[in-house]
Amino acid sequence: MSATVKNTEKLILEAARKVFIHKGCAGARMQEIADEAGINKALLHYYFRGKDKLFEAVFLQAASTFLPAIKDVLERDMPFNQKIVLFVNTYVDVLVANPYIPAFVIQELNNNPAKFVGLLKNYGLNPRPMLLQIEQEIALGHIREMKADHFMVNLLGLCLFPFIARPVVKGILNMSEEKYQEFLIERKTEIVQFVKNSITVS
Amino acid sequence: MSATVKNTEKLILEAARKVFIHKGCAGARMQEIADEAGINKALLHYYFRGKDKLFEAVFLQAASTFLPAIKDVLERDMPFNQKIVLFVNTYVDVLVANPYIPAFVIQELNNNPAKFVGLLKNYGLNPRPMLLQIEQEIALGHIREMKADHFMVNLLGLCLFPFIARPVVKGILNMSEEKYQEFLIERKTEIVQFVKNSITVS
DNA sequence: AAGCGGTTTAACCAAGTGGTCAAATATACA
DNA sequence: TGTATATTTGACCACTTGGTTAAACCGCTT
DSSP states (O other), X not given: OOSSOOOHHHHHHHHHHHHHHHXXXXXXXXXXXXXXXXXXXXHHHHHSSSHHHHHHHHHXXXXXXXXXXXXXXXXXXXXXXXXXXXXXXXXXXXXXXXXXXXXHHHHXXXXXXXXXXXXXXXXXXOOHHHHHHHHHHHHTTSBOOOOHHHHHHHHHHHHHHHHHTHHHHHHHTTOOHHHHXXXXXXXXXXXXXXXXXXXXXX | OOSSOOOHHHHHHHHHHHHHHHXXXXXXXXXXXXXXXXXXHHHHHHHSSSHHXXXXXXXXXXXXXXXXXXXHXXXXXXXXXXXXXXXXXXXXXXXXXXXXXXXXXXXXXXHOHHHHHHHHHHHTOOOHHHHHHHHHHHHXXXXXXXXXXXXXXXXXXXXXXXXXXXXXHHHHTTOOHHHHHHHHHHHHHHHHXXXXXXXXXX
């Protein structure tokens, strides 16, 4: 209200995101989204054509906030050591800044696996360059012998898991929200260390 | 029908599980569950009191198939090297045998974080013993210096991630269902190798 | 065959759902 | 100012939802 010009469309997207995240698409109610945005329900249909379209809009907006950074990292040509650092830092930073994304994606993934994978491929996201680089490094003897695809999945799992399973990990380790935030930041160096130790040839 | 005595209750649970898994609790329809089980909708209310209760029954049944094994591993007193192997093998084996669990848990996690964490703690699942063991091993100089909780999360992430994000990983790596199954089995040795390399003191 | 408990069914219901629409209001422009 | 255009609203609707209920069905004992 105050300083920001009231942009109804963005208002709706934000409200919809909030509701969709912890209710899911099926669990969310158009009325609840409208209430959250402080507007009339019919406006949702005025700006977006309906629930499905609104969900898709929210989802695409979410995707567009993290895909570019991810794509960039996967394709960037740089020394492997530095690339790992960049990879880890990018993933963790993006997710710390947008903590709602993982739950959102995983949710969509259950209901519509093919769609999301299609989106990724369609966007041009492709792990080939990095997989090749890993194999090269192995061939050159720079890093330990290992299967490239497993290494890739390891890296992803180390970065993403604490975000996906945030509530469990936080709960099990008995951490406050602030503590967990710190923990996630810490992980950047911790993961890099862990991975580097693991791949260094002895 | 044929050999098995028709046990309606189990029939319902199985049908409900199928539907709940890829529709979520909110997205699932009682009618669809009834159809899937080949029975009348009212029977669902006869055996279970309603949708919520039915979902809870399915969820608890799922939990009871993996919690015992996990709890056992966390508490088992054995040499650290062997424990890592057991840890990884247990998690991966349980999930290969029950591939529907991760999606189910993650789904429930979004809608009701506190409940699941409560269930875990209430069940007596507690990472303390293993965390302590890790710290001891470090103190004894058996493994590299590192933060125990990060190590724990690393281990979990390496094991669980490819199951949670199954469709993405499978899609991105362009694997068939059978190939991915093999990939998951492979991971048992791959993860153990990865972790051991990482923690071994140089 | 009659009676009885547990099981299964079809028909039904109230509440809530996404979606529509004409009217009201704000906004820009002449 | 007046008027056309875009935005916003309340009231409404057709339909689906989870849930209920009375009656039918089954397998049993007497």
